[in-house]
Amino acid sequence: MTVTRFAPSPNGSLHLGHAYAAIVAHDRAREGQGRFQLRIEDIDGTRSRAELADEFRADLEWLGLEWEEVPAQSTRLASYDAAARNLLERGLLYPCTCTRAEIEALEPHLGPDGLVYPGTCKGRELDIGKPLALRFDVGKAMAEVGDIWWEDELAGRMRADPREAGDVVIVRKDSPASYHLAATLDDAADGVTLVTRGQDLFYATNVHRLLQALLGLPVPRWHHHGLLMDADGKKLSKSRHSPSLADRRRAGEDGLALAEEMRQGRFPAGITLAST
Structure with a gap:
């Protein structure tokens, strides 16, 4: 049975890119006689704005999608803390006080997901008065697990190598977990068997696969679909x-018709589907 999920953050309204992602996840679950989850x-x-969650539900209903809602991330903080402590005690995380401006001043190279952290705080004595994040010692983690692989429905079998993204943040300064840790733990807890998401998160999957290996979590399959672009060639955001x-x-547009058009590869004027 295929279990997929759509997991939006209530920090802004959904747009057509979200609609496409939700439709892909919903339809893949239905094709596999499975379950489509909203998290x-x-x-x-x-x-985060609580009222936006209700708006999201109304949007999905308008598109004609049916879902099973699973617990929100704010109810799962204990699991994030336990996993982070596990990794920290094994020496796989290290504290970092660097700000984005400080990292940019070091002129780091660009990776697939943006600036690659140069490891400035690794092994360094820190000012404990500053807010700190916990970063992933990816090299040390890779040495512990050895070769690991993951399967993408479109790209095939992939060898996981998250080093291109550098030592990513696992626990943020202002949040109990980063996207990498929270989404990986949540997918395991919810029994997700197929992770569908945009190709902009393709390289993040390498990090998530490494976390799964370290934490003994089940390994789903992945499906990285194309992204919707506006008339300027920029990703909708x-x-x-x-x-x-x-x-x-609210303007009275037909959501069912819109969803069916997108399934057929037809999008509103000025919107295109890009594979990269």
């Missing part, structure tokens, strides 16, 4: 204020 990722500090599903719904 609210609500640990983004003060940016909350930060770019892409038009919301809620606005379309």
Whole structure:
């Protein structure tokens, strides 16, 4: 049985890119006579707004999707803390006080997910008065697990190598867990067997596969679909204020028809599906 999930963060309204991601996850579950889950990722500090979760449910219903709701991330903090302590006690995490500005000043190289942290705080005596994050010692972790693999429905069998992204944050300064740790633990807890998400998260999957190996978690399959782009060739995003599903719904647009059009590869004017 195929179990998929759609896991939005309530820090802004959903847009067409979210709709496409939800439709892909929903339809893959239905094809596998399985379950499509909704999980609210609500640990983004003060940016999380509880009222947006209700808006998300209305948007999914408008698109004609049916789901099973699982516990929100804010109910799972103990599991994140336990996993982080496990990794920390094994010497696989290290504290980091660097700000983004400080990292940019070091002129680090760019990886697939942005700036690659150069390991400045590794083995360094830190100012304990500063807010700190916990970073993943990826090299040490890879040495512990050896070769590991993951399976993508579109790309095939992949050897996990998260070193391209550097020592990513596992526990943020302002949050009990980063996306990498929380999503990996949640997918295991919810019995997700197929993780569907955009190709912009392809390299993050390497980090998640490594966490699964270290923490003894089950290994799902993955499906990294294309991304919706606007007329400027930019990925639709909350930060770019892409038009919301809620606005379309309130304006009387037919959500069922919109969903069916997207399934057929037809999108509103100015929107295209890109494979990278």
